[in-house]
Amino acid sequence: MDLKLQKIIPQLITVLVVVLVFGFFTYNAQINMENRGIDFGYGFLSQESSFDVQFSLIEYDGSHSYFRAYLVGLLNTILVSVIGIIFATILGVIVGVARLSPNYLINQFAAFYVEFFRNIPLLLQIFFWYFAALRALPLPQDADAMLGVFFLTIKGLYVPAFIWENLNVFLYSIIAAIVAIVVIRIHARKVQETQGKQLPVFWISVGLIFILPLLSFLIGGVSLSFEIPKLKQLATTSFIYEGGVSLPPELIALTLSLALYTATFIAECVRAGIQGVGKGQKEAAASIGLNPNQVLKLVVMPQALRIIIPPTTNQYLNLTKNSSLAAAIAYPDLVLVFAGTALMQTGKAIEIVSITMLTYLSLSVSISILMNWYNKKIAIKEK
Amino acid sequence: MSKINFLKPDKENLNTFLYLGSFLFVISVIDVFLNSFFSLNITGFLPASLSFIIPIILGFIGLHFIRIEHSGYKFLDQVNKNINTNNFNAILSLLIIFIVIKATPPILSWFVIDASFAGDSKDVCSGGGACWTYIKVWFRRFMYGMYPNAEQWRINLSFIALALLGSVGYFATEKFKKYLTLYYVVIYPFIAFLFIFFFISGGPVFFDFSYGIIAAVISIIIGFFIPGRFKFYYFIFVPITLYIALKYFIFYDELIELGKLDGLNWVETGAWGGLSLTFIISFFCLIFCFPIGMAFALGRRSDFPLIRYISIGFIEFWRGVPLITVLFMSAVMFPMFLPSDFFIDKLVRCIIAISLFEAAYVAEVIRGGLQALPRGQYEAAKSLGMGYWRMHIFVILPQALKLVIPGIANTFLALVKDTPLIFVVGLLEIVGMLNLAKTNPKWLGFAMEGYVFAAIIFWIICYAMSKYSYNLEQKYKTER
Numbered sequence: 001m002d003l004k005l006q007k008i009i010p011q012l013i014t015v016l017v018v019v020l021v022f023g024f025f026t027y028n029a030q031i032n033m034e035n036r037g038i039d040f041g042y043g044f045l046s047q048e049s050s051f052d053v054q055f056s057l058i059e060y061d062g063s064h065s066y067f068r069a070y071l072v073g074l075l076n077t078i079l080v081s082v083i084g085i086i087f088a089t090i091l092g093v094i095v096g097v098a099r100l101s102p103n104y105l106i107n108q109f110a111a112f113y114v115e116f117f118r119n120i121p122l123l124l125q126i127f128f129w130y131f132a133a134l135r136a137l138p139l140p141q142d143a144d145a146m147l148g149v150f151f152l153t154i155k156g157l158y159v160p161a162f163i164w165e166n167l168n169v170f171l172y173s174i175i176a177a178i179v180a181i182v183v184i185r186i187h188a189r190k191v192q193e194t195q196g197k198q199l200p201v202f203w204i205s206v207g208l209i210f211i212l213p214l215l216s217f218l219i220g221g222v223s224l225s226f227e228i229p230k231l232k233q234l235a236t237t238s239f240i241y242e243g244g245v246s247l248p249p250e251l252i253a254l255t256l257s258l259a260l261y262t263a264t265f266i267a268e269c270v271r272a273g274i275q276g277v278g279k280g281q282k283e284a285a286a287s288i289g290l291n292p293n294q295v296l297k298l299v300v301m302p303q304a305l306r307i308i309i310p311p312t313t314n315q316y317l318n319l320t321k322n323s324s325l326a327a328a329i330a331y332p333d334l335v336l337v338f339a340g341t342a343l344m345q346t347g348k349a350i351e352i353v354s355i356t357m358l359t360y361l362s363l364s365v366s367i368s369i370l371m372n373w374y375n376k377k378i379a380i381k382e383k
Numbered sequence: 384m385s386k387i388n389f390l391k392p393d394k395e396n397l398n399t400f401l402y403l404g405s406f407l408f409v410i411s412v413i414d415v416f417l418n419s420f421f422s423l424n425i426t427g428f429l430p431a432s433l434s435f436i437i438p439i440i441l442g443f444i445g446l447h448f449i450r451i452e453h454s455g456y457k458f459l460d461q462v463n464k465n466i467n468t469n470n471f472n473a474i475l476s477l478l479i480i481f482i483v484i485k486a487t488p489p490i491l492s493w494f495v496i497d498a499s500f501a502g503d504s505k506d507v508c509s510g511g512g513a514c515w516t517y518i519k520v521w522f523r524r525f526m527y528g529m530y531p532n533a534e535q536w537r538i539n540l541s542f543i544a545l546a547l548l549g550s551v552g553y554f555a556t557e558k559f560k561k562y563l564t565l566y567y568v569v570i571y572p573f574i575a576f577l578f579i580f581f582f583i584s585g586g587p588v589f590f591d592f593s594y595g596i597i598a599a600v601i602s603i604i605i606g607f608f609i610p611g612r613f614k615f616y617y618f619i620f621v622p623i624t625l626y627i628a629l630k631y632f633i634f635y636d637e638l639i640e641l642g643k644l645d646g647l648n649w650v651e652t653g654a655w656g657g658l659s660l661t662f663i664i665s666f667f668c669l670i671f672c673f674p675i676g677m678a679f680a681l682g683r684r685s686d687f688p689l690i691r692y693i694s695i696g697f698i699e700f701w702r703g704v705p706l707i708t709v710l711f712m713s714a715v716m717f718p719m720f721l722p723s724d725f726f727i728d729k730l731v732r733c734i735i736a737i738s739l740f741e742a743a744y745v746a747e748v749i750r751g752g753l754q755a756l757p758r759g760q761y762e763a764a765k766s767l768g769m770g771y772w773r774m775h776i777f778v779i780l781p782q783a784l785k786l787v788i789p790g791i792a793n794t795f796l797a798l799v800k801d802t803p804l805i806f807v808v809g810l811l812e813i814v815g816m817l818n819l820a821k822t823n824p825k826w827l828g829f830a831m832e833g834y835v836f837a838a839i840i841f842w843i844i845c846y847a848m849s850k851y852s853y854n855l856e857q858k859y860k861t862e863r
Contacts, residue, residue, distance in 0.1 A: 011689040018693060025720040032719050103472045104465035105479045119845035120838045121800040124814050128838065131821065132831040321705035328806065339711050349715040353708065361703035368699075 029350065042355075044346050045070070051341050053332045055248050066342055073337035074359065080254050080333065081320040087259035088319060089312075092266025099271045110267070118264040123325055125261055130253035130329045137249075140231060140239040149228050151241055156248045158229040158241040165223045173216035180212075181205045250331035254323065262319045266312055273308030274300070306378050313371045317364050324360070334359060397454060404448030411442035412480065419485045439477055446473040505826060517829040518836050521820050525813055525836070528656015534648060537585075538659050541578040548574060572670045579663060585649045598625035652730040653810070658840065660812040664734060665799045671738035672798070673791075676745025681775065683750055694746075701743035706801055709736050714808040733805050741798045748790035752783035785859045792852030796845050813837050 033040060045067040052062050057075045060068055098110035117125070135154065138144075143153040151158040164170065181204075188199040216222045229244035277300050285299040286292075326333040327340060339356045343349060415438050417423040426434040446467050454460060466476040497512025500519070508514035518525070527535050548571060552563055573596075602622045655663070682694030701709070713736035714729075721727065727735075756779060764774040784791075803814040811819060817833040820826060 007687065011687045014687075014690050014693060028722050029719050032723055035723060101472075102465075102468055103476060105476045106472070109479050115846065116842070119796075119800075119842045119849070121803050121814070121841055123803040123806075124834060124837055124841065127814065127818065128831075128834040131818075132834050135830070324705040324707045325804070327707060335705075335707055335711070339708060343715065349719060353712050353716045357704045357708050357712070360705055360708065361700065364703040365699065 038347065040350065042351055044348055044351070049342065049345070051345060053337055054330075055251065055332055066346070069342055070334070070338050070355070073332060073334035076331070076337070077320070077323055077326075077333040077335075080251060080258070080323045080326065080331070081316075083251075083255045084258035084262065084319050084323065085316050087255065088262040088266055088315075091259060091263035092312075093270055095263060095267035096270025096274070099267060100274055114264045114267055117260050122257060122261045122322055123328060125257040126253060126325055126329055129257050130250065134249050134253055140241060149226070151229055153241075154249070155240065156246050157252055158244050158246050160226040160228045161244045163225045163227055166221050169220040170213060170216050170222045173212045173220065174209075177208045177212040180208050184208075248331070250326070250329050253329060254326050254331050258319055258322060262315055262322075265315045265318070269308050269311040269315065272311075273304040273306075276307040277303045309378075310371055310375055313367060317367055320363060321360060397451060400448045400451060401454075401456075401459070404445045407441045407445030407448065409445075411438040411445065411477070412484070414438045414441075415481050415484050419488050438481065439474070442477045442480075443470070443473055446477070508829075513832050513835070514829050515832065517820075517826055517832050521816075521826070521833075524657060524820060525816050525833075526657045527659055528811055528816055529654040530650060530656070530659075531648075531654070534585075534650060537582045541582045542659070542662070545575055545578055568674070572667075575666065575670075583650070583655070583663075584652065595622075595626050598622045601625060652728050655730065656811040656813075657816050658813045660805075660810065661799075661802050664730075664737065664802050664805065664812070667734045668737045668741060668798055669795055671734070672741040672745050672794075675738065675742035677749055677780075679742065679746040680749035680753060683746065684753055698743045698746050701740050702747065706737070706740055706804055707807055709740050710804060710807040712736070729808055730810060733808055733810060737798065737801065737805075741794060741801075744794045744797070745791060748787050748794055749783065751790060752785075752787035753779065755786055756783055788852060788856045788859065792849060792855075795852075796848055799845060799848070800841070813840065 046065050048063055049066045049069045050062045051069070053060055053069065053072050055076065056072045057079060058068075058072060060072045095110045095113055098106050099114070101107045101110070137152060137154045140151070140153045140155055143151045145151055149160045184199075184204055185201055188201045191197055191199060217224075227243045229241035229246070231239055232242045233239055281299055281303065282295055285295040290298065323333060324335045327336040330336065334356060339352055343352045346352070414425055417425060424434065426437050429437065447470065449459060450463055450467050450473070451459070452463070454463075467473050493512050495512075497510040498515055499507045499510055499512065500515050501507060502516050503520050504516075505514075507516055523532060523535065527538055530538065551566065555563055599622055602625055605621070679694045679698055682690050683698060685691050685694070710733065713732040717727075717732060717736075760778060760782065761774065764778040769778070802812055805812060806815040806818070814837055817830075817837055821830045821833060
């Protein structure tokens, strides 16, 4: 009896404390809301929002609902995260590999980069890029074209827009190419296992991915033209660019700082991963006659990726969460649009903050579930 | 004289290659150097595009010539091994050297040569360089926020005193070493709180919290005489009872009256700011998040399923949301959850929010350490007849914490770097003050100087912390 009681009492006390705390909070919340005449509910989501958002991926104006505003914010968050993740990965891998370079100057340069950007708060970096560096850019009328078509101005980056005809045919051709490559890979593996012959899979893949889309241009009726931004005078001193796609400076500052900051962490992950593969592995692989490319592809990378991917996914998650700092420079992301503007207008603090938190929570929980699953899949099976 | 093969330098004509290669390399460096420091273009007679890439070509050929293995010269071998292993590396090395040479003059002139230091108005900043006058004029604001100038000695005094008290560990003799943990975990934070409360904010001598302290002290003293198996329950219930008894039944009003006798001016937390606020917040969050995180790490590995699930829920919740939404919650949502007559200061809410947030990360780091310990350690401790707490305090935690020093240091670094986010609730630490100063109509256009200044400060703090943690890691590294 004693032992059982000893197991139950601490649990009971903990649960009691948790329940009491939550009960206390809900009780107070109810009383406070009664006193202030606020009613709890998510009905406001379908009401007209009547505020505007500067930058939106989907059609949106004041006449749309709060739920649509939420979607606008969510999409903007996802946009900045995806762009940031792509650039951070590219930069991080380059820097991580450079840190292992035998060249003293290169690895010191990489180390300097990592130490420099890692030790400065992200918010400060965002402010720096947005308020100091990007403010030094030229006005639209003074901007020089980069490569003839990009215009980097104080009002944002203007890039040419693609104008497609029969875009779906083009996409189908790419999908077809990918499917074909997968099939050929499987076939090549079978051939290697049964006959020991190696097919030039890489070159076939490269050929396919170029030729099929090209065919779609030639015979599929696909055509592509560019709309190059043109300078337009609004008033005597006010110019903008028309046509093309314009990326607001907030987006540029945010992606730039997120990518530069996160890349330092990814670089460390990559370095740890490559260092984590024992020297003996490379030597053993070389001694059974694999060439350097094969050593990298078949022996080093599979093992290094096992070490690299979990912490890197974590960094992607961090980047996504850090993108909420957008609120500081008025980039209309989820926090600014929903937890900022919408909250001010409706006063529904509990509902809105809880929705915002749940969104981020579900995002990160789903990624971490995915990561755990992946981790389990690639973990070394120990006896 | 034997044949000289320019495509493949060899040892036969070592000196020829050496002189030729070094000469070409030096020429290329000098060209770039003159170009960037004195804006002289010694290859100006060539077409513009050729003149631009000529240093790279010359340097590349030079490096190719001096790439001779086992030349017999130690220095040359070192150079070849480190920056000149093959053509690709040679070009990268050259590019980096040239970039450094190119970047030095503008950076130097912006920071020092063209910068203005003197004066105390915007007029002196007409040069092309940085305007450090701006930093000088605003220095007090950046350090102390809106804290009244006449009272700033209180912050300085508190920080100096706390730094001195904090360094006690270095001077402690062997005899007192065993009390150090107690000192740093319990006594020092408490002293720090008193300093901040009495000195920096100028609080009353007695306040609600004093009863808590008195209650805690009395119950700890009595606690020594309580038999071990009841201690846990004793320490949960008795201090709270004592606190209520003291507050509601025994000389409450008298003490509050007494508390009003103090002489320091009350300074609202809203007026605190600048770097000192960064320190205050980081300090308290560091202190609070560690024990909370440790508790949840133990909870997550507990044998009791209910405790385990609660801990997992807590950790995953805080780790899943961005700090900015947590601060939003503490600002707009948390007051709704409290009784309407109950008021918690903005700064305290911030500290609670950040501590809970970072505690989840600390918990995960410590859990990693706990998992890394071999089972044998647990079993050995149990076989010696140790209970749960004894086992963890004397055997498991000392080893586990040693293992996770780098992880904990990273979390603490993240915490320090997260403090600027408190702008969300309207508190202005150094970055917030910069944004405020930047919009001052008298001092427009110096955003760059401000951010560079703050970046340097943060960089020094964070870099020092990471180096310190590295030293700690080396110091406590035990062969396993």
